[in-house]
Amino acid sequence: MTPQASPALPAILTPSEIARRMREIAEGSIGRVWVEAEVSNYRKILRSGHAYFVLKDAQSQIKAALFAQAGGRLKFTLKDGLKVLAFGRVTVYEPQGEYQIVVEQVEPRGVGAAELALRELKEKLEKEGLFAAERKRPLPFLPRRVALVTSPTSAAVKDMLTVMERRFPRMNVLIVPVRVQGAGAAKELEAAMRAVSRRADLDVVILGRGGGSAEDLAAFNDEALARAIVDCPIPVISAVGHEIDVTIADLVADRRALTPSEAAEFATPVLADLEERLRELAGRARAALAEDVRNRRQRLDDLARSRGLARPRDLIERHRQRLDGLTPRLDGALRSFARRLRDRADALAPRLQAALRTRVDRARREAASLEPRLSPALRTSLARRRERLSGAAGRLEALSPLRVLARGYSMTRHGRTGEVLRRASQVAPGDLVRTTLERAEIVSKITEVRPVPPRDEQPKKE
Amino acid sequence: MAKDKEKKFEEHLQALEQSVSALEGGELGLEESLVAYEEGVGALKKCHEILDRAEKKVAILLKGDAEEPFENRKAADREKEERGKKGGGDIDF
Numbered sequence: 320m321t322p323q324a325s326p327a328l329p330a331i332l333t334p335s336e337i338a339r340r341m342r343e344i345a346e347g348s349i350g351r352v353w354v355e356a357e358v359s360n361y362r363k364i365l366r367s368g369h370a371y372f373v374l375k376d377a378q379s380q381i382k383a384a385l386f387a388q389a390g391g392r393l394k395f396t397l398k399d400g401l402k403v404l405a406f407g408r409v410t411v412y413e414p415q416g417e418y419q420i421v422v423e424q425v426e427p428r429g430v431g432a433a434e435l436a437l438r439e440l441k442e443k444l445e446k447e448g449l450f451a452a453e454r455k456r457p458l459p460f461l462p463r464r465v466a467l468v469t470s471p472t473s474a475a476v477k478d479m480l481t482v483m484e485r486r487f488p489r490m491n492v493l494i495v496p497v498r499v500q501g502a503g504a505a506k507e508l509e510a511a512m513r514a515v516s517r518r519a520d521l522d523v524v525i526l527g528r529g530g531g532s533a534e535d536l537a538a539f540n541d542e543a544l545a546r547a548i549v550d551c552p553i554p555v556i557s558a559v560g561h562e563i564d565v566t567i568a569d570l571v572a573d574r575r576a577l578t579p580s581e582a583a584e585f586a587t588p589v590l591a592d593l594e595e596r597l598r599e600l601a602g603r604a605r606a607a608l609a610e611d612v613r614n615r616r617q618r619l620d621d622l623a624r625s626r627g628l629a630r631p632r633d634l635i636e637r638h639r640q641r642l643d644g645l646t647p648r649l650d651g652a653l654r655s656f657a658r659r660l661r662d663r664a665d666a667l668a669p670r671l672q673a674a675l676r677t678r679v680d681r682a683r684r685e686a687a688s689l690e691p692r693l694s695p696a697l698r699t700s701l702a703r704r705r706e707r708l709s710g711a712a713g714r715l716e717a718l719s720p721l722r723v724l725a726r727g728y729s730m731t732r733h734g735r736t737g738e739v740l741r742r743a744s745q746v747a748p749g750d751l752v753r754t755t756l757e758r759a760e761i762v763s764k765i766t767e768v769r770p771v772p773p774r775d776e777q778p779k780k781e
Numbered sequence: 782m783a784k785d786k787e788k789k790f791e792e793h794l795q796a797l798e799q800s801v802s803a804l805e806g807g808e809l810g811l812e813e814s815l816v817a818y819e820e821g822v823g824a825l826k827k828c829h830e831i832l833d834r835a836e837k838k839v840a841i842l843l844k845g846d847a848e849e850p851f852e853n854r855k856a857a858d859r860e861k862e863e864r865g866k867k868g869g870g871d872i873d874f
Contacts, residue, residue: 460791461831471841471851480839489835494851495842514842590832593790597828600797604821607804611814614807 342411382419402428462522469527475579482583505541512547539566558582724757743770797824
């Protein structure tokens with residue numbers, strides 16, 4: 320027996336040798352390939368992380384192994400029935416003698432080319448900085464008017480209007496109707512964004528997908544639409560409504576909402592909250608001003624009580640106290656001064672009297688001694704003057720009212736006023752009168768007044 | 782643009798907030814406090830004016846930037862109408 324193969328004599332091989340040769344053939348002549356197929360009989364071994372399944376088409380199938388490391392790189396989950404494009408090495412699993420493909424990469428079928436183009440577009444726009452957080456504009460606090468770029472027939476429109484109605488009942492909305500999927504949708508979306516950009520009455524745009532099939536996001540991954548969103552002068556909220564696949568429209572929009580309702584919430588404030596906020600601020604302003612005034616008044620009061628201002632009052636009080644202390648002393652001083660003056664006066668008085676008496680005595684003596692020495696003529700004149708003097712005194716006495724009274728006349732005065740009564744008109748019945756006699760006075764009451772008609776004399780005037 | 786001519790609600794609100802925090806800061810002189818208060822009251826008035834001026838309106842944009850009121854009819858009906866009129870000028874709801 321020789322190991323050389325002979326066309327006549329078939330070689331005798333072991334299963335291992337066949338398996339090894341089959342592997343060499345498979346790896347050598349087929350090698351690494353893309354396989355388009357449907358996933359079937361998928362199972363993943365939890366312990367190892369390796370996954371085993373079958374790739375099949377209508378006629379045939381091949382066993383597939385996806386080892387943990389390659390499986391971890393997958394961006395989606397494999398499952399039965401999924402059409403995929405798998406890349407791997409065709410080989411033979413020698414222990415079983417079965418051929419299989421060891422899969423290194425899997426992509427969902429049908430996405431490949433479009434997905435690639437989308438990735439390239441995302442990279443390009445990202446490099447331009449269109450997704451940058453710094454580019455994102457803040458949403459208006461209270462938009463004057465909100466544009467809804469969406470399908471007017473969708474449930475999304477109704478949802479958004481309901482949310483806005485609830486939050487801000489008087490919101491002004493402009494619906495910009497577009498188709499959001501199908502041929503030409505991207506162009507309509509772009510045109511709608513351009514139309515919104517031209518207007519001056521809008522403050523925010525919601526770009527909503529509202530309705531449409533969950534898969535078809537193509538219109539929102541359009542470059543022209545992305546640029547129209549970027550060029551829009553007012554903030555754009557995207558509400559494309561697909562959590563897993565982020566579209567380019569989502570990436571360039573200023574804000575991404577997960578649902579149209581959420582977008583409407585972002586766009587409209589709650590009127591009641593605004594009113595409450597205004598009330599609160601107004602209250603705080605009033606309170607702060609009142610507090611300010613109260614503080615100033617307090618500060619004023621504190622200053623008034625402080626030592627600085629209180630001192631003058633203290634000073635006055637101190638002076639007053641000193642004055643109070645001085646007053647009794649002053650009184651005492653004055654009293655003793657007065658007493659001293661009086662004492663001195665008392666002491667001088669007898670001496671003054673004595674001096675006066677001496678002076679008078681001397682004058683009298685001098686007068687007496689001078690009398691004899693007056694000239695006779697002067698003496699006669701003197702005597703005459705003395706006579707005249709005594710005569711005048713006699714006449715004076717005769718004229719005295721007392722002398723008249725002595726002759727039996729009397730004088731009557733009014734009891735109250737003391738007026739001397741001369742005329743009837745001075746008294747009335749009931750008046751008291753006082754009548755003066757030489758040595759008595761009579762008080763009497765008038766019972767009657769009888770005027771006596773004048774005689775031939777003229778009425779005298781006083 | 783016309784939209785920048787007039788101050789927005791949030792700018793008035795911000796002015797009001799500034800007045801309030803200035804007043805609450807207690808660092809102002811009496812005159813300044815009164816001025817801040819007056820400014821705050823002015824901003825508050827503007828805010829209320831803007832809120833009062835808001836007018837409920839839902840319109841739909843037609844071709845050529847024209848608008849008409851959007852009536853909340855059944856979505857399906859509108860869709861039919863829209864499809865029926867495709868290519869024929871204004872969308873009528």
